[in-house]
Amino acid sequence: MKFAPGYRRFAVPAFVGAAIFAFVLPPVGAFLLAFGAFVLWFFRDPERSPPKEGIISPADGRVSVIREEGDRVRIGVFMNVTDVHVNRAPVSGTVREVTHRPGAHKPAFSKDSDKNERVDIVVESEDGEFEISQIAGAFARRIHPYVSAGDELARGERFGHIDFGSRADVLLPPEYGVEDVAVEKGESVTAGESVVARSE
Incomplete structure (x- = not known):
């Protein structure tokens, strides 16, 4: 293990x-x-086998956020204390930038969690620009991205983890709509394996 x-x-x-x-x-x-x-x-980090197609979940846990933000759709996964906290890339592509944003430490399942400390990773893929976010929670104080700008990410590859917390999001490119989301709020998903969105 x-x-x-x-x-x-x-x-x-x-x-x-x-x-x-x-x-x-x-x-x-x-x-x-x-x-x-x-x-x-x-801190366990089991192996995962990505499916052949689809945008895959960046985290283990339950889908807590599905919402439109302008012309884009955000899917967020809340990681409970029992979940694996290693995050995996939803798509393959090139890391364009990695940005750390200081903030609060509200519960990751609350509406106020969007103001929490976070790391945003922008990935350029064949399907457009994706933004993957690692968001700290009430107890999570350390976010650990494994990637830097210029790195190549493979779909399902580990890109970071959060100590004792809490939420991971993927912001889909404008080419995707809510009709492309393949999960529902409250649904249990597995990082690197569960498909959260599909392109037409």
């Missing part, structure tokens, strides 16, 4: 503390051992 980068920062201190406290304060040692195991589970 692979793990997202950064898991050692949380897991190693927990396991070291568990080894020490196991002899001094066993209940504390047991808690730290359980926390270390939780960190490994939370």
Whole structure:
């Protein structure tokens, strides 16, 4: 099993503390051992197999946003604590820019989450310009994009993760309309595998 980068920062201190406290304060040692195991589970990074066609989900979770923004459509996926938090590219293309925007840390499922800290990644593909957003939540304080401007992204490839949170969006090109969306609000999706939109 692979793990997202950064898991050692949380897991190693927990396991070291568990080894020490196991002899001094066993209940504390047991808690730290359980926390270390939780960190490994939370940072898990399973392999995925993208389908042959369609725009695929950037995150595991439930669809929380489907809305029109001018001539474009946004699809957002809320990641619960039980979901894998490694994000995957909805399409293949060239990364044109990666922008970090500071902001609040409201719950990622709330309407105010659009003002949260975020990283926006613009990808130029054969089907147009896509914008992928990693949005922090109430507990997520670190967004980790893996890509930089000029990088080539393959469909389904890992492009980043968020520590302990929270939402990932894809803003479709103007060529796509709401009729091209293949999911509904509340639907469970899998990063790198579930199709969220199809072109005609």
